[in-house]
Amino acid sequence: MTTEVYPYTAASTGIGAAIFDPGWREQLGADFGDIEWVETGERLTAETFAMRRQEGGVIIAHIIPEETVETALADPAVIVASDGVPFVNGRAHPRGAGTFARVLGRYVRERGTLTLMEALGKMTLMPARRLEAWVPQMRTKGRIRVGADADLTMFDPETVIDRATFAAPAQPSVGIPNVVVAGTVVVRDGAVVDGVFPGQPIRRTLD
Numbered sequence: 001m002t003t004e005v006y007p008y009t010a011a012s013t014g015i016g017a018a019i020f021d022p023g024w025r026e027q028l029g030a031d032f033g034d035i036e037w038v039e040t041g042e043r044l045t046a047e048t049f050a051m052r053r054q055e056g057g058v059i060i061a062h063i064i065p066e067e068t069v070e071t072a073l074a075d076p077a078v079i080v081a082s083d084g085v086p087f088v089n090g091r092a093h094p095r096g097a098g099t100f101a102r103v104l105g106r107y108v109r110e111r112g113t114l115t116l117m118e119a120l121g122k123m124t125l126m127p128a129r130r131l132e133a134w135v136p137q138m139r140t141k142g143r144i145r146v147g148a149d150a151d152l153t154m155f156d157p158e159t160v161i162d163r164a165t166f167a168a169p170a171q172p173s174v175g176i177p178n179v180v181v182a183g184t185v186v187v188r189d190g191a192v193v194d195g196v197f198p199g200q201p202i203r204r205t206l207d
Contacts, residue, residue: 004083005081006082006099007106010036010063011064032044036166074113079122079126079127080123083095096164098162098163100153101162103119103123124141126142134204151182152179156176156177160176
């Protein structure tokens with residue numbers, strides 16, 4: 001059994017998810033006003049919750065205590081993941097753009113919740129090891145060594161931080177000047193390199 005966490009105090013999922021079946025407010029210690037309708041940013045009421053649940057769509061649920069986030073991040077068995085969901089009218093959970101820079105800036109540098117090497121392991125080697133038994137391509141991911149895929153993110157540990165917010169979820173992080181994918185530079189000096197697409201799909205091989 002494995003688990004993962006993203007470094008935010010809000011979840012995001014479809015409003016039709018079982019987590020919102022009757023009794024959810026008591027189980028989660030939350031209320032309708034903690035639920036944000038992604039498309040508009042509005043907080044829901046009992047009436048709008050019932051309406052939106054019937055029609056379906058994506059929500060952000062502000063229901064996770066900060067202490068829970070820190071406890072999960074500090075646990076040596078927990079992987080860091082972004083668990084991204086689609087944008088709706090340019091809006092979404094900021095984890096899609098800010099997760100890893102947020103871990104490095106807020107929880108490593110500012111709060112000291114975990115060390116830099118612990119954080120890097122949770123974001124690179126641990127996910128690769130979790131998948132490599134079923135997805136052989138992952139055996140060359142998450143490591144820096146001869147024969148591994150040259151996928152590298154170069155960041156400044158003194159300045160890296162997320163800028164994506166719930167109001168502006170697509171803002172890029174700062175402190176990450178260069179990114180290399182398969183040995184090709186795709187971000188140089190903080191700017192995306194135009195016309196370069198070296199990434200390849202990673203698929204499980206079915207026996």
